[in-house]
Amino acid sequence: MASARRTYTRASETERREDLILATLDCIAELGIQGATVRQIALRAGVTAGLIRHYFTGKDQMLEAAYRAVMTGMTKMAIEASEQGETPRACLRRFIVANVTPPVTDSRTLSLWAAFISHIQTDQTFAAIHRENYLAFLEALEALLTAFFKERGTDLTQKDCRSYAISLNALIDGLWLEGTLTSDLFAEDEIADSALSSVEALLRLKPGELASDA
Amino acid sequence: MASARRTYTRASETERREDLILATLDCIAELGIQGATVRQIALRAGVTAGLIRHYFTGKDQMLEAAYRAVMTGMTKMAIEASEQGETPRACLRRFIVANVTPPVTDSRTLSLWAAFISHIQTDQTFAAIHRENYLAFLEALEALLTAFFKERGTDLTQKDCRSYAISLNALIDGLWLEGTLTSDLFAEDEIADSALSSVEALLRLKPGELASDA
């Protein structure tokens, strides 16, 4: 009566890592970071807990990998959206809207983001990951702004561009936060409309100069 | 050789609760929410772990109390700062600056804020606390805006006022976040200056109309 061992299939390293990271994110989003235990994660990934230490040196390293996955996923979605625009103006507009509408505004994503942010002060690696992504986002925004103003014929010092990027980034972050945390308080397109008209105001454009389809 | 018991002094209920909450916040800020265990909290509060359940029904309830303490503390500081202004314009300006400068921009506070935010999706009580404070902040901002525009003679529909408040709140939140998370990237007054000129832009004021001392 030897109890049979579980049957299993071997997976490629990248595939397995990905599964484990996704399972980690599921746990954090649904159960909080407290509920993201190696056992719970393994359960969701369909493996046993011991396997985690075969792919990561420990739980901490896996959390770091998960943080990277979340942040790069967010910026990637926004950048890809902007690349679908045909003019610098459309690119900028798409980038802004993408950041304050689904799938970027997602309660699950926010939950993950906040859980990791709270680790930045404690863990130096998390701080480094944050900085990487913050600077990448800022750079993307600066590039979009530069192209936009160049097309308009407005010349812009690099300093002003950076200053605009910081403000716009703050506004976008804030609207993303509010719109996601308190989504039931806002109408369908209220946040997106607010984002566009606010950006127009921040850049000292005329109303509709960025948002209108004309 | 009976081992002596610890000597202790009885404290008033409010005092003891406060100590325990402060100790909780210390733990979360320095060790992360994972490190905020009943034993560690009790250690910092100078009591033994069992006492916690004499003042709270459990650890969760104490965390909720701690969350309330953080949020009311933040909004209180900003509102008190605004009340020191003598004109509606000064009140608004002070309110904005207070939200993006110390002691509100404090890495410790941010750490606490994020840790609690990540619980909002999981715990309904945390969601309710968040909503209370968000709405209170929005109301305070709307009141400041109403007074400001009334003094200027600009009439403003309630809808526009709300819309402004949402945008301003987002900008303030975002700058608070960036300025605190990445404080070493910015010069002394860069964030505060950026906040004021951005608010001017958002409200479609002329540059300096809000910020200048004139």
Added chain:
DNA sequence: AACCTTGTTATACGATCGAATAATAACCGT
């Protein structure tokens, strides 16, 4: 000064955590 209330300590319990180790089965090269 003896008593009563209760804030506080001390200790124990069961559950669960992350990590380590040994056994095993799946896949690959031959």
Added chain:
DNA sequence: ACGGTTATTATTCGATCGTATAACAAGGTT
């Protein structure tokens, strides 16, 4: 088809978690 490699499972370990309970001492009352 077979043997070697190793990805994966299974099991165990010590530490630590939140909670429960009992013993105790501090401070007020009479």
